[in-house]
Amino acid sequence: MAEVKDITLTCKDCGQNFVWTADEQEFYKQKNFSAPLRCKNCRVKARAKFDSGNGGSRQSFPITCGQCGAQDTVPFQPRGDRPVLCRNCFKKGDR
Template sequence: MMEDKTLVCRECGAEFAFTASEQQFYADKGFQNEPGRCPACRAARRQNNGGSRGERQMYEVICDGCGQPTQVPFQPRGDRPVYCRNCFDSQRQSRF
């Protein structure tokens, strides 16, 4: 049976409990390492990182539907039409 452990946060140096239930969760998920940061530092790190990847690169294009300039989150290849949000939604609605 697992017992609670006291760990030291590598970010702020505070001691924090690594509970038996957390240890079981880590084991069930196959995690090999114990947490290196306290819950507060983990939460702050997630918030600062946005919880995901960085800002998306946007590409300036002319909409093939209405001819207006717009931005899309992918680099057009030139072999398919590219639409602004309104034209894209209209195209999608007309298919269904």
């Protein structure tokens, strides 16, 4: 089996180079993980954002429900080519 060597990767978030050590590569291989895309600092930040439950601050957009006419907000900007439902109608499955 070929000797595993340290590899320099570029973080997809901050653009900085980081070293993926041979030991880390072995661990990732044992766990069947893909190669890391972020440096350690950015991984910690991304995990903290994910663990907070809301992914950080999220923009909301006001809508008028296409089903019942209620005012609500949604976490995406409606394109205007399709009706958007309020939370209640969406949960009820009134589509």
